[in-house]
Amino acid sequence: MEGNREEGIRKGPWKAEEDEVLINHVRKYGPRDWSSIRSKGLLRRTGKSCRLRWVNKLRPNLKNGCKFSLEEERVVIELQAQFGNKWARIATYLPGRTDNDVKNFWSSRQKRLARILQTSPNSSKSQKSKGDGPSYHEVPTFEARNFSSSSGESSSKVLPRSSSCIQNSDMIKMVPLPDLVNPSKLVNFDQDLGHQPEFNTTEKNLCIGSQPLIPFPPALKSQPDLTFSSESEDHLARFGDPYFDVFGTLDALKLGNEAELSFGPPFLEPTESCRTGGAIEKFDTTPDVFFDDFPVDMFDQIELLPKSSQQ
DNA sequence: AACGCGTGCAACCGCAAGCTT
């Protein structure tokens, strides 16, 4: 429309001066009229670029440079299962996080997971001790280190695979992963994650134990609360089935015949790890270092507890 | 010390929805 005025458009990393101009604009006019920033000659950036910069970096109360906490990871995982790749929507459940953050987090996670699952099956160190049969039909116990950054001390709890993982009320309620961890379904892994249309929307809150996981932002008061899919409930019901391949891919990894899972209050450590050294990254990884590489959620899909009024 | 690789993040692009005229 305006011909070659495009030529003057600046791209690439933002300078501090540009940020300042943008912030001043928002102070004066609010976070809108992005395109006027360029038309007024304040910046040689497109309105889109300005908006993106504001939303992703300059907006107040952003958790910039802060790793996703375990709680946040769970929220993302559960909401992604429910909403699909609706990053903006998911981000509204995560104060201080942007859709870009969520998107990047998820994409990194996907890559990591895909890589692990790709390389694991023939890994010599993972399999050889397991014998001939499909390892995932064995019944190992499973250990996960305490994810807390506080110390190497972890109050591990053994979770026999064939037993119910539902812990008592102050513990995380464990729900087995859906088929996405079933190696036979890996081909369509991404697609499968992208849509799970069977999720219902009834009155439930996202909780860990008896605690609501996160407060829902006011803007979402009209949103249906998170729910637990019938599919997940089905997995839950099947969890006692020794042939239900919840941890199959674990066997394919470095998991031996035994592993423990530890859950409990320290596991729920909130996000204060921000800017203090990346607790998640640094959680104790003693011998079972496989956990470092392991997608956290492979074991810990959270259960959404019904509101008391519901049952 | 150098190199390669993996990862995280910032930013761009195209498309779609919503709004305004």
Added chain:
DNA sequence: CAAGCTTGCGGTTGCACGCGT
């Protein structure tokens, strides 16, 4: 009602950094 414009969203890409070899 339609066209143009703005805003928002999701996918993708490129770069910088850290880590292992």
